Every structure is written in structure tokens, then in C-alpha cells.
Amino acid sequence: MENFLAAFAKLLSDTWPYALTFAVLALVTKRGAILAAIRRAGPEFRTNLLLMIFNVVLVLPFFLPSNAALREWIGGFRLVEPTLWEPLPQVITLLAAILVIDFGAYWRHRFEHSRPMWRFHATHHADTALHWLTVARKHPIARLLSLYADLLFAYILGFPVWAIIGAGLLRSWWGHFIHADVPWTLGLFGNVLISPAAHRLHHIRDEALMGYNYGNTFTLWDRLFGTYKDPAPYVDCETGIAEGTRGFFGELARPFEKRYHWGRKVDEVPAAESGEART
Numbered sequence: 001m002e003n004f005l006a007a008f009a010k011l012l013s014d015t016w017p018y019a020l021t022f023a024v025l026a027l028v029t030k031r032g033a034i035l036a037a038i039r040r041a042g043p044e045f046r047t048n049l050l051l052m053i054f055n056v057v058l059v060l061p062f063f064l065p066s067n068a069a070l071r072e073w074i075g076g077f078r079l080v081e082p083t084l085w086e087p088l089p090q091v092i093t094l095l096a097a098i099l100v101i102d103f104g105a106y107w108r109h110r111f112e113h114s115r116p117m118w119r120f121h122a123t124h125h126a127d128t129a130l131h132w133l134t135v136a137r138k139h140p141i142a143r144l145l146s147l148y149a150d151l152l153f154a155y156i157l158g159f160p161v162w163a164i165i166g167a168g169l170l171r172s173w174w175g176h177f178i179h180a181d182v183p184w185t186l187g188l189f190g191n192v193l194i195s196p197a198a199h200r201l202h203h204i205r206d207e208a209l210m211g212y213n214y215g216n217t218f219t220l221w222d223r224l225f226g227t228y229k230d231p232a233p234y235v236d237c238e239t240g241i242a243e244g245t246r247g248f249f250g251e252l253a254r255p256f257e258k259r260y261h262w263g264r265k266v267d268e269v270p271a272a273e274s275g276e277a278r279t
Contacts, residue, residue, distance in 0.1 A: 098167040
């Protein structure tokens with residue numbers, strides 16, 4: 001019980017800066033439309049909040065020790081010794097860590113869009129009123145996958161702990177930002193950084209276009225692997241999925257619905273039949 005209370009207290013202390021920041025952002029950008037936006041996002045916000053609490057307080061504490069053990073085990077297979085990073089300026093090491101973690105997260109994200117894993121990732125795409133807490137709308141299985149997969153390459157390349165923690169903090173802030181309900185492409189900076197508009201395109205209701213803009217922070221990996229799409233024509237696009245949104249318990253049960261059969265959605269039109277390529 002003490003561990004759960006400690007995890008909940010840490011969650012509160014970690015989350016209030018995000019809540020305050022994005023509440024101010026919403027007030028500044030929406031002004032008179034703020035109440036309508038709150039009413040529209042309210043039910044899904046509650047679902048996302050409950051999923052975040054469930055994952056962080058009740059699920060992750062059981063698996064964090066195994067993640068630490070995985071880090072130690074991978075240390076025996078490092079391609080780069082930690083001493084390599086010591087002579088470099090810390091800002092270079094930090095940027096490199098963000099890029100490498102982004103690389104792991106990019107491929108984990110693409111895997112989540114595969115037919116076997118979509119049943120778990122669909123929860124994240126279900127919001128019809130995208131907002132900053134959508135980043136926390138994850139099924140526990142998907143949350144655990146990111147816990148183990150995203151940092152693998154950072155461990156293999158021997159990044160110092162401070163760089164991994166710093167990169168995680170910056171990526172967390174950016175992850176919340178790109179889910180915010182703002183139509184920003186970031187102009188020239190959007191060529192390098194994933195913008196809120198670029199990530200909203202990834203959440204678009206048109207499932208044929210969901211196979212783009214998998215990145216969290218930088219556009220580099222999407223550009224290199226052919227999955228980047230300019231969001232300008234899709235600003236303020238409709239979001240959500242064919243399966244529809246659910247409440248908290250509905251999202252926990254979603255992967256086990258009858259519509260899924262051996263990792264395939266029974267109502268999905270295969271790419272070969274629809275003539276559309278899917279990533």
C-alpha cells in the first residue's frame with residue numbers, strides 16, 4: 001500500500017506542471033470557446049486520467065525493477081562504452097540521446113500499428129477530442145511495451161543515465177505538447193520537429209493516413225523511412241477510429257472484443273482489396 005501511495009504522490013507532483021501549462025495554453029488559444037472545448041473533451045479526459053493513474057500507480061511499479069534488470073543485462077552487449085560520451089559537450093550528448101530514444105520509439109510505434117498490436121494501440125487513437133492528456137491514453141499492454149522498447153538502443157549505445165533521464169523529460173513535455181488541441185505546424189521548425197499539426201494528422205479519422213508521422217520529437221526518422229507527411233492540408237482534421245471511443249473499463253477490455261480475430265480487425269478492409277497501401 002505504501003508503494004502505491006508513493007507512486008500516486010509522485011504522479012501528482014509530476015503531473016501538475018503539465019496540467020497548469022496546458023490549462024494556460026488552452027485559455028490563451030481558445031478564449032471564449034474554452035468552455036465548449038472542456039465540455040467536448042471532458043468524458044475522454046476522465047478516461048485518459050483514469051488510464052494514466054491505473055498505469056502509473058497500479059501497473060508500472062510491478063515492472064520497473066525488471067526494466068532496471070533489463071538495462072543491466074543489455075549493458076553486457078553495449079556497442080559503445082559510456083566513456084565515449086564523456087568528452088562531448090553535454091548538449092550534444094543530450095540531443096543524441098533524444099534522437100536515439102526517438103529511433104526506438106519510432107519502431108515501437110510502427111509495430112503498434114501492425115495487425116497483431118493494433119488491438120492494444122487503438123486505445124491511444126480513440127480520442128475524438130484530442131488534448132494534452134491524450135498522450136496518457138494507453139492500454140496497460142501498450143504502456144509496458146513502451147517501457148521496455150523505447151530505451152533499448154539508448155542502453156546499447158551506453159548513454160549516461162543523466163542523458164537518458166534528461167531526454168525522457170524533454171520528450172515527455174514534447175509528447176504532451178504535440179497532443180494539445182492547437183493547429184500549429186511550427187513553420188520552418190516543423191521541418192525538423194514533430195508539430196501538434198503533424199501528430200494530429202497521425203490521429204486522423206481516415207485510417208489510410210494514420211501510417212504517417214510516427215515520431216515523437218524529431219521528423220528525422222519519419223523522413224528517412226518514408227513515413228513523413230506535411231500536415232498543412234490536414235490542420236484541425238477529425239480524429240478517432242472506426243471502433244469508436246470507450247470509457248475506462250471499455251478501453252481495458254477493448255483488445256478482447258470480438259471484432260479482433262488473430263490480431264486482425266474483422267471490419268478492416270485489407271490493403272490489397274482497397275487498393276490503398278498501409279504502413
